[in-house]
Amino acid sequence: MRSRLLMTLLDTDVEAGAAGYVVWDGRAESGEQCASGVYFYRIAAPGFTTSREMIMLK
DSSP: OOOOOOOOOOOSOOOTTOOOOOOOOSBOTTSOBOOSEEEEEEEEETTEEEEEEEEEOO
16 A cells, blocks of 8 residues: 555635535646545544544546
């Protein structure tokens, strides 16, 4: 398994309780299209951090 940061989707303060979402277009920070496979994402907030996996299929 290879591990590297591909993209930071949101790096700002968000009001507590605010509803919302982010969309990843399948591209890395460099603009290259990412391959199909398993990707991991992390959500971090004060007092809370979680990591999950997602599968991208083309």
